[in-house]
Amino acid sequence: MSVQRFMSALATASLAVTYLVGGAGPAAAGATTTTSSTSPAQVLASAIAAAAGQRALDWSQTVTEGMDSYTQVTQAGRLDGTSSITVYVGKTTLKLNWVLIGKTVYFKGNANALRGALGFTAAAATQEAGKWISATAGAGALFQDLSSYLTVSSVSTLLDLVGEMSFLPATTVRGQSVFGIQGIRLSEEEKVTETIYVESTGAPLPVELSQTGQGATAYTYFGPWGQPPAAKAPPSALRLLNTWLASS
Secondary structure, X not given: OOXXXXXXXXXXXXXXXXXXXXXXXXXXXXXXOOOOOOOHHXXXXXXXXXXXXXXXXXXXXXXXXXXXXXXEEEEEEOOEEXXXXXXXXXOEXXXXXXXXXXXXXXXXXXXXXXXXXXXXXXXXXHHHOOOOEEEEHHHOHHHHHHHOOXXXXXHHHHXXXXXXXEEEEEEEEOOEEEEEEEEEEEEOOEEEEEEEEEEOEOOOOEXXXXXXXXXXXXXXXXXXXXXXXXXXXXXXXXXXXXXXXXXX
8 A cells, every 4th residue: 555545544544524413412421421411413513613712732543444544643723732643554664743732843863754745856856854843724735635634623622423323331441431422324335333432431532442443443641731832932943945845
């Protein structure tokens, strides 16, 4: 599998969907989340609202497909965040770190990441590897891709499930009492199963999201909550030049 195809598959596995379940607000602090008189969609809406109302959160994701893998570790705030990824595709390794501060994103990666994930030309990827580079919204798709899921409001969209939903029995995940909401959908004629585990007491904050289907398995872990990201602008960052991008 090529680097580009794998990155595309990862974007799909990251639940970048547009379906929103609305209507419910976050549960009050100290309240007990109940599923006895509410539908999975209503409880999911409460979980999304509770997550979106937080000041900050840490989240991480691991995706595997055969021998290939992707790991992302992120700190998300209200307007800023930090993230790093490591991708193994065959014998190719991609490493990328980036920081979002308001309307500017700073990133640094190895040549494979700059070329395979961000669309740099081979020459520019080699020349600019390991250097901090800044980009604003004018960078278009590159800025949008890097700034996605680095703020609390955008991370909450990871929780959207589509398809038929049902409750799973109460259990314990990562030492927390939770219950599950499972969604099953068809994607390109393949069944994709997605399960969100939500705290069963207090605000219904998500704890874990698991996804299986299309030959890949993904786990996303949420928490701790409320700790602002250590987002600082790197000194002497280079400004992104359009001539570095293969699509320019």
